[in-house]
Amino acid sequence: MTKAPSLAFLCIQSLKLQLLDSDNPIPDLYELPSELLDAVIAHLPALALQNFQTNMPFNCLDDYESGDDCLINGRKRSSRNDPLGSSWKMLFKLRWPDFVDRVESPADWQQLYWEKHLQNCVDEAAEVALRPTFSGRIRSINVSDNILRYICHEEHMSCQKCVCKELSFHFQTFGPYLRCLRLLNVLCVTETSELLMTSKLQSLVLRWIRSEKHVEPLCKLLIQTRDTLTSLEFIHCKLSSSSISAICASLHEKGIHTTGMQRFCIKTSSIEIDPLAAPSAFVSFLMSVRTLHSLHFCDSNLDRHIARMVFSTLLDSSSNLSSLDLSENNISGWLSTFSCRSVVGSLSSGKFLQSLCKLNLRGNELDRYDAENLAHALLHMPGLESLDLSGNPIEDSGIRSLISYFTKNLDSRLADLDLENCELSCCGVIEFLDTLSMLEKPIKFLSVADNALGSEVAEAIVNSITVSIESLNISGVGLGPLGFLALGRKLEKGLKKLLSINISKNRGGLETARFMSKLIPLAPKLISIDASYNLMPPEALLMLCESLRTAKCDLKRLDMTGNSCISHEADHSSLHREFQHNGEPIFVLPSSSVSHVPYDDDP
Secondary structure (H helix, E strand, O other): OOOOOOHHHHHHHHHHHHHHHOOOOOHHHHHOOHHHHHHHHHOOOHHHHHHHHHOOOHHHOOOOOOOOOOOOOOOOOOOOOOHHHHHHHHHHHHHOHHHHHHOOOOOOHHHHHHHHHHHHHHHHHHHHHOOOOOOOOHHHOEOOHHHHHHHOOHHHHOOOOOOOOEHHHHHHHHHHHOOEEEEEHHHOOHHHHHHOOOOOOOEEEEEOOOOHHHHHHHHHHHHHHOOOOOEEEEEOOEEOHHHHHHHHHHHOOOOOOOOOOOEEEEEOOEEOOOHHHOOHHHHHHHHHOOOOOEEEOOOOOOOHHHHHHHHHHHHHOOOOOOEEEOOOOOOOOOOOOOOHHHHHHHHHOOOOOOOOOEEEOOOOOOOHHHHHHHHHHHHHOOOOOEEEOOOOOOHHHHHHHHHHHHHHOOOOOOOEEEOOOOOOOHHHHHHHHHHHOOOOOOOOEEEOOOOOOOHHHHHHHHHHHHHOOOEEEOOOOOOHHHHHHHHHHHOOOOOOOOOEEEOOOOOOOHHHHHHHHHHHHHOOOOOEEEOOOOOOOOHHHHHHHHHHHHOOOOOOEEEOOOOOOOOOOOOOHHHHHHOEEOOEEOEEOOOOOOOOOOOOOOO
């Protein structure tokens, strides 16, 4: 016999339906004792909880309040226990369990819940609007039961009084909670601006904008939200010169410096700008928006002329930019105006990018002549802390240009340098590492991975990690057993600063394990080692386990994937139990499903 439901359960079910059906719940509900009211709150679906909270009498505010800015009614958070906040967090976790750990605390779970809910509604509406047979209005698209079941009661969803089936209801009711939004091109229509009328968007990501018909409604939305919008990103878009002009004009009204835009990105897209006749609105945007901190044109079909125009505009306006990303574009020659003679005159003019901290030039087809020009241009970036030159064939001549820059600027603030896959030789890297040791503020994070350096670079590497480097990536540089043997022999002093090291894909065999066994006790702050794909034999694992047992270290991660010392059929549970950091296994070992073919770096 089925057990009869309790009276409390039936009462809560009745209250759920009342809260879902009415915007004005009965006042007596809030007169319940706090323990009963807490029980009701804990069992309410999201829409019922929203109605409960929105219509809460003022005399209950001291006991119940949630949200950092109380978007609907301007109320402040209570300092007491927050049952509403706990309920919103529980509802968020129930619906999106994989996203809870990604949320930084303290968090306004009510705001996050409705923001993510609206994004789900938008994504679903885009799928409907993309169908060839769709001819209706965006606002009238029905939200599916798969979404509604999380915010409503099943009985309410099937009821004729249910008002939450159309997309318009969700934006009218929850729009004030929306801060971040991703939009597909099919939703770049005038209706969308109307739906977002109550929203205070701070971040907007647009995908597949490839037609002028999408740009005009988008510009209307940008004008509508430019007082609050701080981040704008375009992905997989094709933007003409007129489109860029219209977008920038929408973000920045000429002569008025009210825009708060901080981040402007165009990624994996194509922009078509005539560098000799660049849109005035685009130039004005770059020069006049003083709040702009991050500018990204990654993989955006930039050529050297456009890149030069962007950089010159920023430099001429002494921009406050802190991050510039021009990666994955063919811009070789973009700094040809920065010769040894021209830089003297430009320095005397006082044009600097004082705030620029990060410059990403990865995969730009830059050669040694570009590296020489870059060394001169770096003089205009006195605050630069991070430089990514990976994937550029600058060769040893290019790295010697950087050496020249460092020798003339011993007080350089550059702390993070990526020279991965730059066609460097052992001689060039040794000379460069020797130069780094002379800097007043030495580099902390360095990558020379995927350059054919060989075993001869070992001594210079040891010297660099002994002196200053906190994170080193020497993956795939061809150390081999002789290189690791030389590294081990040179290791004598304590490595008090080293935090992480990547020695993967170097075919070091057992000498890799011997080097690590000597490294671990000498590096008390070391938290991460990547030793994958080094052809280590079975005895290597035993050697490392013994070293970890005796060393006083803080190691969190040791990657051993792709080594023959790891048996894919063996049970590694005891190894994971013995070697842990804060409850997480230190060893990263391949699962049985992973292929155990050794890494092959031969061409």
